[in-house]
Amino acid sequence: MKNNATRDKLIDSGAQLISQQGYNATGINAVLKTCGVPKGSFYHYFSSKEDFGLAVIERFANRYDETLVALLEDSDTPPLERLRRYFAAGREHMHECDHATGCLIGNLGQELSGQSDTFRDALNLVFQRWEQRFVHCLKDAQAQGDIAIHTTPEALASFILTGWEGAILRAKTLKSVEPMVHFETILFQQVLVPSP
Amino acid sequence: MKNNATRDKLIDSGAQLISQQGYNATGINAVLKTCGVPKGSFYHYFSSKEDFGLAVIERFANRYDETLVALLEDSDTPPLERLRRYFAAGREHMHECDHATGCLIGNLGQELSGQSDTFRDALNLVFQRWEQRFVHCLKDAQAQGDIAIHTTPEALASFILTGWEGAILRAKTLKSVEPMVHFETILFQQVLVPSP
């Protein structure tokens, strides 16, 4: 059986370093140093750095999906309020990391999707899963008459995800959540509105 | 005086490689190889890789600003039509680079703004310049009664820039301009509309 303790330590340290510095800028030795694991163990659990990177993505995506479900599929809360909470959580995270980390998947998507098709596919799947969560929430909002959807729920979900990711990117370079606030304001004021 | 020919070759090759692979993944030797310049010349014109990277950003920003002015401040064209053309040009570029390159400033913003404050400042200034171009165009549209601005032109410009950058990122991972189309559609359908 797999001893998950060491493996998990590697993935956690890796996720942290890669979030901060990016994939290419993060060396395996740096990961080993921060969690005190020798190199022999690393290549016992992972066949290569790419393999390791994919494991980091998978772990992050799975954990994040849990919080996403908790926020966006909470049937006790009105759909638009769920979205509000999702954005608030994102803003809070941005503060916590001092506007430096942002979104791991977004970061890696930017850095690696032109570099490796394997990574691009993996990241694309994560994004698609997220979009589906949005679609579900938007359909709920539509069903309850809270919003009118002039295109398709899928297109609107894409709009929200891309807009949010872009706002996170801009917040990093600006070191301020202001772009995230602007996005949210205009989104709720003009896009997520009921039919007139 | 500066011999600009060699320096320009270095910057152009660098911009191309960095666009494709990112900053950290692009080695100086690779740049030298693609344009047949010896290392002595590189360190004659640039004091370090960071200095070189900043020159690449500056060159790209200046060139891009020209096309931005040509598109967004063309007073012969209605403001919203100018925006349409801007988006169309972005989509075309995305096709040309096979959905791999995207936006150099966005890429570097993602990769470097957590890594170096010098880079972050430089990239932030470029984004701010772009936003000002949008602000100008949006004010024109407002003055002509084409759109109603419920927040401020600055907030709306931020919204458009971040949404567009996010759509480019998503287009890269999806290898399709679909997210860019969705963004444009919903933007013109629900955000850039006249007062009712």
Place this chain on the structure above:
DNA sequence: AAAGCAATAGACTGACTGGTCTACTTTAAG
């Protein structure tokens, strides 16, 4: 023609990269 500087040229350096290799220790099964 001589001097001086801008620019070219590329061998070289120490540090670091991802990855391999062998040796050792621990755990579990028969």
Place this chain on the structure above:
DNA sequence: CTTAAAGTAGACCAGTCAGTCTATTGCTTT
């Protein structure tokens, strides 16, 4: 108790990294 496998440990490898160094070329100014 024996044995095999899982996991730990880190020295080591070839290659690459950004950056330095010295030597040489070419042009300009005197």
